[in-house]
Amino acid sequence: MKLDGASPGGTLSDDEVAVAEAPVDGRALRWEQHNAERRRVLVEEAVRAIRELGPNVGMDEIAARAKTSKTVLYRHFGDKAGLYQAVVASVRDYILRKLPLEEAERLGPRELVAALADAYLAVVERDRNLYLFVSSRPTGETPTEDPVLSITTRIGNEVAATIRAWLRNQGHDEEPANIWAHGAVGFIWAVADRWIVTNLRRPRADVVAYIDRFFGPAFEAQQRS
Secondary structure (H helix, E strand, C coil): CCCCCCCCCCCCCHHHHHHHCCCCCHHHHHHHHHHHHHHHHHHHHHHHHHHHHCCCCCHHHHHHHCCCCHHHHHHHHCCHHHHHHHHHHHHHHHHHHHCCCCCHHHHCHHHHHHHHHHHHHHHHHHCHHHHHHHCCCCCCCCCCCCHHHHHHHHHHHHHHHHHHHHHHHCCCCCCHHHHHHHHHHHHHHHHHHHHHHCCCCCCHHHHHHHHHHHHHHHHHHHHHC
């Protein structure tokens, strides 16, 4: 079969091979890396501004905190909704990094859910302003994802994969993994939401312990079945 643009006979000439194997433009690659790093730094500065100035912080205030201009923020994120989505992704990845996912197949779902509850509630405890910012989509013409679904769906999928592997290793049916994982994540989110409404009245360790008492017996029963 003759390749499009190939020399007669279906083979590539030396010049055509050279073009096909030409490296990516180094300047374009460096520019792409620069933009990615700049976005990362701007998100970090936005997070600091939200922590210090509250969940209703404006683009002017974020730009001032980052020692840049709104024009630069708009160039990298489009608008406040774009910056918001980048902050949501940053918070989601932070929570995932705090979870012992690599060890969870050995620890089991009970320990994993307790670790998840502790990591999620730690964000609320340490970064109440950040949590409130993430929990409220900005108004405007640009559509944005539901922040709760964006975070909980990704985390739920990661936890489900880990629980599924644990069930398989234990010789149990893997079917409950998805329901257990997303149910636990949704439960923890609802608890966190209520916890912040009560002004964090109970210590975080107590709340995590209550969650563990709720889920722990069910996971232990699965091991005995």
